[in-house]
Structures are given as C-alpha cells and as structure tokens.
Amino acid sequence: MQLENSTSYTMSSNEIEEKTLELRKIKGEELHGMDIEELQKLEKVLEVGLSRVLETKGERFLDEITVLQRKGAQLMAENQ
Amino acid sequence: MQLENSTSYTMSSNEIEEKTLELRKIKGEELHGMDIEELQKLEKVLEVGLSRVLETKGERFLDEITVLQRKGAQLMAENQ
Numbered sequence: 001m002q003l004e005n006s007t008s009y010t011m012s013s014n015e016i017e018e019k020t021l022e023l024r025k026i027k028g029e030e031l032h033g034m035d036i037e038e039l040q041k042l043e044k045v046l047e048v049g050l051s052r053v054l055e056t057k058g059e060r061f062l063d064e065i066t067v068l069q070r071k072g073a074q075l076m077a078e079n080q
Numbered sequence: 081m082q083l084e085n086s087t088s089y090t091m092s093s094n095e096i097e098e099k100t101l102e103l104r105k106i107k108g109e110e111l112h113g114m115d116i117e118e119l120q121k122l123e124k125v126l127e128v129g130l131s132r133v134l135e136t137k138g139e140r141f142l143d144e145i146t147v148l149q150r151k152g153a154q155l156m157a158e159n160q
Binding site for chain 1: 092093095096099100102103106107108109111114115116119120122123125126127128129130131132133134136137140141144
C-alpha cells in the first residue's frame with residue numbers, strides 16, 4: 001500500500017475541487033452566482049486562450065504548407 | 081491524522097495532473113505538441129465557453145436594468 005501523508009492528500013482533494021470548478025466555469029458550465037465583473041474576467045481568460053489557440057493553429061497550417069512546398073520543389077527538381 | 085486509502089490518493093494525483101494540463105491547454109499556455117485537429121477541438125470548447133459567458137453576462141445586464149427600471153418607476157410613483 002502506497003500512502004502519502006494526510007496533508008498532501010487534503011491539499012490534493014481541495015486542488016481537484018478548485019480546478020474542477022475553474023474548468024467548469026471556463027467551459028461555461030457553472031456560471032450561476034457569478035457577477036458581471038467575474039464574468040468579464042472569465043471572458044478575458046477565454047479570449048486570451050482562444051487567440052493563442054488560433055495563433056498556434058495558424059503556425060501549424062504554415063508548417064504544413066512549408067512541408068508541402070518543399071516536397072513540391074523536390075518533385076519538380078527530380079522531374080527535370 | 082485523516083487518511084484516505086491509497087487508491088483514492090493515486091486517482092486524485094492523476095486527476096490533478098489531468099485537470100491542470102486541461103486548464104493550461106484551455107488557457108493557451110501549453111499548446112506545443114498539439115496538432116491541428118486537437119487545436120480545433122480546443123477552439124470549439126473555448127468558443128462554446130465564451131458564448132455561454134457572454135450570454136450570462138447579457139442576462140446579468142438585463143437583470144440590472146430591470147432592477148433600475150423598477151426603482152425608477154417606484155421613485156416616480158412616490159413623487160406623484
């Protein structure tokens with residue numbers, strides 16, 4: 001039996017609860033009781049997250065295009 | 081000393097790790113290694129969350145307006 005001390009268990013338990021609630025809020029699943037100010041903070045977090053995801057997706061697309069262009073150039077060189 | 085059995089501790093530990101990573105991804109802090117498909121799923125989650133937050137914020141504003149209108153009507157009635 002692998003036991004950690006009770007302190008770290010208690011902390012973990014609280015941490016899960018906290019993170020679960022934060023996730024539910026971010027996903028918009030647990031918004032009741034939140035006032036306008038809290039909602040605006042959450043909106044900001046979501047906007048920042050979304051803009052980073054979109055930026056990263058753009059980078060991935062560019063990477064793919066670069067790979068395809070390189071392959072195309074290689075094929076053209078081989079066919080000459 | 082308050083001890084839970086080791087199974088629930090182990091599960092908790094994994095859960096924290098999982099939720100922490102999910103939160104970091106949603107916040108756009110941990111996107112390296114994610115491919116376009118994963119990023120698009122994340123984008124969808126963020127969009128749904130954001131639209132729910134905006135909707136709820138709209139409701140809160142409407143609530144406040146209703147309260148103010150009611151107060152206004154009451155004041156007008158009292159002044160007559």
